Amino acid sequence: xxxxxxxxxxxxxxxxxxxxxxxxxxxxxxxxxxxxxxxxxxxxxxxxxxxxxxxxxxxxxxxxxxxxxxxxxxxxxxxxxxxxxxxxxxxxxxxxxxxxxxxxxxxxxxxxxxxxxxxxxxxxxxxxxxxxxxxxxxxxxxxxxxxxxxxxxxxxxxxxxxxxxxxxxxxxxxxxxxxxxxxxxxxxxxxxxxxxxxxxxxxxxxxxxxxxxxxxxxxxxxxxxxxxxxxxxxxxxxxxxxxxxxxxxxxxxxxxxxxxxxxxxxxxxxxxxxxxxxxxxxxxxxxxxxxxxxxxxxxxxxxxxxxxxxxxxxxxxxxxxxxxxxxxxxxxxxxxxxxxxxxxxxxxxxxxxxxxxxxxxxxxxxxxxxxxxxxxxxxxxxxxxxxxxxxxxxxxxxxxxxxxxxxxxxxxxxxxxxxxxxxxxxxxxxxx
Amino acid sequence: xxxxxxxxxxxxxxxxxxxxxxxxxxxxxxxxxxxxxxxxxxxxxxxxxxxxxxxxxxxxxxxxxxxxxxxxxxxxxxxxxxxxxxxxxxxxxxxxxxxxxxxxxxxxxxxxxxxxxxxxxxxxxxxxxxxxxxxxxxxxxxx
Numbered sequence: 001x002x003x004x005x006x007x008x009x010x011x012x013x014x015x016x017x018x019x020x021x022x023x024x025x026x027x028x029x030x031x032x033x034x035x036x037x038x039x040x041x042x043x044x045x046x047x048x049x050x051x052x053x054x055x056x057x058x059x060x061x062x063x064x065x066x067x068x069x070x071x072x073x074x075x076x077x078x079x080x081x082x083x084x085x086x087x088x089x090x091x092x093x094x095x096x097x098x099x100x101x102x103x104x105x106x107x108x109x110x111x112x113x114x115x116x117x118x119x120x121x122x123x124x125x126x127x128x129x130x131x132x133x134x135x136x137x138x139x140x141x142x143x144x145x146x147x148x149x150x151x152x153x154x155x156x157x158x159x160x161x162x163x164x165x166x167x168x169x170x171x172x173x174x175x176x177x178x179x180x181x182x183x184x185x186x187x188x189x190x191x192x193x194x195x196x197x198x199x200x201x202x203x204x205x206x207x208x209x210x211x212x213x214x215x216x217x218x219x220x221x222x223x224x225x226x227x228x229x230x231x232x233x234x235x236x237x238x239x240x241x242x243x244x245x246x247x248x249x250x251x252x253x254x255x256x257x258x259x260x261x262x263x264x265x266x267x268x269x270x271x272x273x274x275x276x277x278x279x280x281x282x283x284x285x286x287x288x289x290x291x292x293x294x295x296x297x298x299x300x301x302x303x304x305x306x307x308x309x310x311x312x313x314x315x316x317x318x319x320x321x322x323x324x325x326x327x328x329x330x331x332x333x334x335x336x337x338x339x340x341x342x343x344x345x346x347x348x349x350x351x352x353x354x355x356x357x358x359x360x361x362x363x364x365x366x367x368x369x370x371x372x373x374x375x376x377x378x379x380x381x382x383x384x385x386x387x388x389x390x391x392x393x394x395x396x397x398x399x400x401x402x403x404x405x406x407x408x409x410x411x412x413x414x415x416x417x418x419x420x421x422x423x424x425x426x427x428x429x430x431x432x
Numbered sequence: 433x434x435x436x437x438x439x440x441x442x443x444x445x446x447x448x449x450x451x452x453x454x455x456x457x458x459x460x461x462x463x464x465x466x467x468x469x470x471x472x473x474x475x476x477x478x479x480x481x482x483x484x485x486x487x488x489x490x491x492x493x494x495x496x497x498x499x500x501x502x503x504x505x506x507x508x509x510x511x512x513x514x515x516x517x518x519x520x521x522x523x524x525x526x527x528x529x530x531x532x533x534x535x536x537x538x539x540x541x542x543x544x545x546x547x548x549x550x551x552x553x554x555x556x557x558x559x560x561x562x563x564x565x566x567x568x569x570x571x572x573x574x575x
Contacts, residue, residue, distance in 0.1 A: 314485060
């Protein structure tokens with residue numbers, strides 16, 4: 001390689017995302033859907049939000065309303081499913097947990113995609129990409145593609161390329177592709193295809209003679225900053241190979257917040273993990289408070305190094321909190337549920353917590369002056385138990401208890417079983 | 433003395449057991465000498481599931497695996513991260529269905545065996561012709 005030694009070990013970014021995530025999660029538990037056109041509908045069975053390649057081939061567009069598709073569904077052999085959020089949420093968490101084993105530097109970008117910090121020789125990175133792809137497919141059951149490049153923007157582009165070009169077999173390491181080929185790709189794709197370029201900006205870019213990704217990469221970053229924004233300038237620099245969009249270790253979204261680090265020296269005792277859990281519990285509490293949010297579920301996990309094939313251990317627990325909370329004491333105590341799983345003597349290279357099912361905290365505070373918290377807690381537990389046993393909507397307080405007739409309760413007429421979160425809905429395996 | 437019961441522990445979204453976490457004594461009278469010895473109740477998840485990330489629970493439908501102690505309605509703990517070997521009880525994908533069989537790999541032959549004489553074995557040319565969904569590690573048999 002002609003590159004100086006220093007350059008070869010610059011950190012790179014791997015972008016991993018699940019192909020047609022919702023449809024793939026359904027197929028993982030219902031293999032009969034494999035090869036058939038499948039769509040998953042949005043809230044209230046409104047429109048198609050995920051389409052399998054077979055469904056795309058039928059001409060079904062992203063966001064096409066179900067009432068327009070429905071009349072032809074039978075003739076097409078199309079399978080339409082309601083959004084099974086319980087299933088997708090669990091599969092997403094599993095994918096992220098698995099990805100976390102490959103890098104301490106994980107940014108969960110959305111329910112089905114993540115960025116990972118990776119390092120090493122091109123051959124190593126290509127192997128790592130394939131390993132990640134094979135592991136997620138085999139261990140979780142959903143297909144992913146991987147793009148690896150010096151910047152997030154290029155990693156996303158590499159991933160897209162891997163998805164659309166079977167020659168890559170799902171994994172594209174940007175710098176392993178000959179320069180001429182990369183240039184050809186960038187010339188062939190319009191700017192709208194790049195991460196961070198909105199539709200409304202494309203016309204203005206086009207007016208400046210910038211049509212393809214290649215044109216944007218060749219633009220003067222300062223001119224772009226003056227005419228557009230710092231954000232667009234970063235995109236230009238990232239396309240040129242300079243990392244400008246930093247990794248975010250935690251990201252607040254409507255779904256989850258993760259705190260995870262790898263340790264410089266492995267931790268080998270439960271006492272050590274307890275300390276780490278306490279730190280994360282408080283960090284999570286602080287972050288939730290800052291964003292005025294509370295969490296309903298906490299997951300705590302630890303793991304041995306991916307590079308140490310002996311004594312592997314990946315303990316994890318998922319703790320439903322008694323009530324939505326941002327209380328550091330409650331969160332830390334919940335995280336300590338991991339401790340009985342920690343085996344003294346095992347070398348844990350990383351640990352973390354994830355809080356999920358986040359909701360705004362403002363909802364209940366004005367009333368809390370008048371509440372008896374214990375009373376409140378008992379009712380909450382009772383409701384939870386009843387709901388667990390008899391299903392959602394079987395009991396509730398006030399309007400929440402009315403079973404039918406309210407138009408805000410979500411319609412999910414074509415819901416598949418919640419295979420991994422409900423004991424009564426486990427996947428069936430035939431012994432016949 | 434009273435204890436505060438911690439949150440219920442569940443795993444992989446599927447709750448197997450409830451566990452009592454770190455009892456916190458409230459100052460009242462002499463502390464229990466048992467306090468120092470309490471490390472939590474037995475947690476089935478910890479003993480039955482080695483890798484929560486890649487473990488799923490499936491429910492058995494049918495009688496072809498009776499001989500292996502796997503009955504209709506039992507639950508199987510299936511780890512997708514394990515490599516199947518000769519003798520593994522596997523969940524394989526057959527005709528679009530998750531199907532439980534005993535995997536037999538002998539010289540030049542791969543057989544999906546039933547554990548009930550009333551059900552035939554299935555012979556496959558090679559392991560690569562099979563989609564193994566996961567390897568069963570435990571059966572929760574209803575007695």
